[in-house]
Amino acid sequence: MNILDRLKSGITTDSVEATHKIAHELAEHLPDEAILTLEGDLGAGKTTFVKGLAHAWSIQEAVTSPTFNIYNIYQGTRQLAHMDAYRLEESPDIWDELMLEELIYPPFCLAIEWPSKLPFIPWPITHRLHLTSEGRKRTVSLQ
Numbered sequence: 116m117n118i119l120d121r122l123k124s125g126i127t128t129d130s131v132e133a134t135h136k137i138a139h140e141l142a143e144h145l146p147d148e149a150i151l152t153l154e155g156d157l158g159a160g161k162t163t164f165v166k167g168l169a170h171a172w173s174i175q176e177a178v179t180s181p182t183f184n185i186y187n188i189y190q191g192t193r194q195l196a197h198m199d200a201y202r203l204e205e206s207p208d209i210w211d212e213l214m215l216e217e218l219i220y221p222p223f224c225l226a227i228e229w230p231s232k233l234p235f236i237p238w239p240i241t242h243r244l245h246l247t248s249e250g251r252k253r254t255v256s257l258q
């Protein structure tokens with residue numbers, strides 16, 4: 116079964132490395148302009164998953180949670196914009212304020228943690244990922 120079908124049924128991992136591997140597989144099946152949303156509680160593994168994407172695109176820089184600066188952009192074989200909307204003040208002009216559109220160009224992946232904190236997302240979402248945790252287990256699924 117391909118990664119998208121497996122993700123639709125949910126994939127459970129029991130290590131950070133296994134979560135990276137799933138991200139790696141998904142990374143190979145994304146269109147040139149990819150928007151991923153990652154929903155899930157604190158510590159569910161959203162940032163861990165994004166680190167796996169970064170690795171897949173040979174991004175050397177360490178990916179850290181962009182909680183205070185809203186987003187970070189990394190350049191590898193694909194551009195990765197990693198956004199964490201958790202602390203975002205709701206503003207109807209948020210996308211104009213972020214000026215992301217001027218900074219990203221294909222092939223790119225915009226990965227958004229806490230998408231529910233955004234009033235809207237101005238692009239079609241390629242995949243909506245859900246992460247849940249239980250002990251050391253993390254389950255990643257596609258909506």
Ligand SMILES: Nc1ncnc2c1ncn2[C@@H]1O[C@H](COP(=O)(O)OP(=O)(O)OP(=O)(O)O)[C@@H](O)[C@H]1O
Pocket residue numbers: 128129130131132133134155156157158159160161162163164180228250251252253
């Ligand atoms: N199977 C697993 N997959 C991913 N992470 C795991 C796994 N088992 C344990 N962990 C741990 O769970 C934590 C996940 O943290 P991470 O920062 O990725 O979560 P998050 O969903 O981004 O949280 P936040 O909402 O605070 O940004 C890490 O400390 C990681 O080491």
Ligand SMILES: [Mg+2]
Pocket residue numbers: 161162163180199228
């Ligand atoms: Mg995070």
